[in-house]
Amino acid sequence: MSLIPTLAERIARARGDLRMGLPMQIDGWLVAAAETLSETRLADLRALGQPVVTITARRAETLKARAYDGDLARVTLPENADLGWVRALADPSRDLMHPMKGPLFTERGGDTNPHKAALALTKSAQLLPAVVMVRADGSDGLTDLSAGPTLAQLAAESALAPVAAARLPLASAERSRLHIYRPDDGGEEHYAVEIGDPPRDAPVLTRLHSACFTGDVLGSLKCDCGPQLHAALDAMGRQGAGVLLYLNQEGRGIGLANKMRAYNLQNQGFDTVEANHRLGFEDDERDFRIGAALLRKLGFAKVRLMTNNPRKVAMLERQGIAVTERVPLVTARNRFNAGYLDTKAEKSGHLL
Ligand SMILES: Nc1nc2c(ncn2[C@@H]2O[C@H](COP(=O)(O)OP(=O)(O)OP(=O)(O)O)[C@@H](O)[C@H]2O)c(=O)[nH]1
Numbered sequence: 001m002s003l004i005p006t007l008a009e010r011i012a013r014a015r016g017d018l019r020m021g022l023p024m025q026i027d028g029w030l031v032a033a034a035e036t037l038s039e040t041r042l043a044d045l046r047a048l049g050q051p052v053v054t055i056t057a058r059r060a061e062t063l064k065a066r067a068y069d070g071d072l073a074r075v076t077l078p079e080n081a082d083l084g085w086v087r088a089l090a091d092p093s094r095d096l097m098h099p100m101k102g103p104l105f106t107e108r109g110g111d112t113n114p115h116k117a118a119l120a121l122t123k124s125a126q127l128l129p130a131v132v133m134v135r136a137d138g139s140d141g142l143t144d145l146s147a148g149p150t151l152a153q154l155a156a157e158s159a160l161a162p163v164a165a166a167r168l169p170l171a172s173a174e175r176s177r178l179h180i181y182r183p184d185d186g187g188e189e190h191y192a193v194e195i196g197d198p199p200r201d202a203p204v205l206t207r208l209h210s211a212c213f214t215g216d217v218l219g220s221l222k223c224d225c226g227p228q229l230h231a232a233l234d235a236m237g238r239q240g241a242g243v244l245l246y247l248n249q250e251g252r253g254i255g256l257a258n259k260m261r262a263y264n265l266q267n268q269g270f271d272t273v274e275a276n277h278r279l280g281f282e283d284d285e286r287d288f289r290i291g292a293a294l295l296r297k298l299g300f301a302k303v304r305l306m307t308n309n310p311r312k313v314a315m316l317e318r319q320g321i322a323v324t325e326r327v328p329l330v331t332a333r334n335r336f337n338a339g340y341l342d343t344k345a346e347k348s349g350h351l352l
């Protein structure tokens with residue numbers, strides 16, 4: 001029956017639920033995002049059983065909680081802990097000023113897949129990866145998922161469909177077109193700027209750019225994104241041909257709100273990688289398969305890639321796109337971005 005929501009559609013709903021603070025269900029567990037849960041709903045969850053707060057091993061490491069489960073830890077919610085306690089477990093912004101008083105008791109044994117799926121969902125909803133979970137039957141109205149298929153679906157590549165394209169003259173290249181692609185899983189749309197009319201059988205000058213509202217739009221001095229974006233478009237304009245893929249993976253995939261949380265941690269002295277880890281994320285949560293998929297859709301199999309990030313080269317090659325040349329994209333240093341650029345070079349293997 002085609003009118004019954006598919007798994008991908010139910011996952012998209014679950015993302016919306018978690019963002020609004022509405023619990024959902026996974027394999028007999030009620031799940032709520034720590035960041036959006038209300039006092040009343042926490043009380044209602046508590047009335048149903050003993051809650052655990054599941055966090056990533058990255059966050060557990062900062063909190064010095066034992067992660068018995070590999071990439072996650074299940075912290076028992078103490079009886080006297082309130083919503084503020086749950087938030088503090090999830091959100092590192094007050095770690096230094098008000099360190100959490102331990103010890104934190106973490107669970108071991110049992111099936112951790114529902115917990116894993118819950119964390120993957122909050123990440124894909126661009127929320128802090130921390131959830132309150134209670135083993136209980138929910139009410140009929142809640143979105144209900146099974147862990148295994150949910151994890152598989154979240155790891156799968158989403159199919160992208162072209163939606164619309166139009167001529168768009170740019171300051172750097174008057175002969176340009178903007179193409180919009182929409183994924184089939186309710187996720188973010190991604191864009192391709194095609195400059196000139198690049199032949200499909202030759203390597204095309206390409207930039208794989210990840211969204212950076214602060215750098216691209218506001219001209220932030222904290223990163224190199226804005227200057228890289230414009231340098232890439234200018235180079236394509238000068239050469240008369242190129243493709244700039246604009247992937248809506250703000251903040252290396254953690255979203256703008258979490259990126260601002262990361263900036264606050266950076267202002268406390270942590271570098272860009274440490275800040276992501278303290279928030280519970282990996283250094284880079286982006287899915288670069290999207291870039292390869294867009295190139296294939298546009299008819300390109302070979303690229304001259306403008307990047308300093310060897311992971312982008314490796315990933316495109318793995319996805320069957322030949323990178324015939326890496327074109328460095330070095331922009332000016334300033335006193336606000338020097339630390340960021342150094343960390344990318346030292347910890348993330350960026351070539352300068
Ligand atoms: N989490 C996080 N994201 C950041 C920070 N600074 C910039 N970003 C994001 O990092 C991404 C940078 O993307 P790119 O410039 O495409 O990629 P790159 O890995 O730096 O590689 P290049 O191709 O060499 O530029 C964007 O999504 C920015 O929003 C930060 O301090 N923390």
Ligand SMILES: [Zn+2]
Binds near residue numbers: 226
């Ligand atoms: Zn940036």
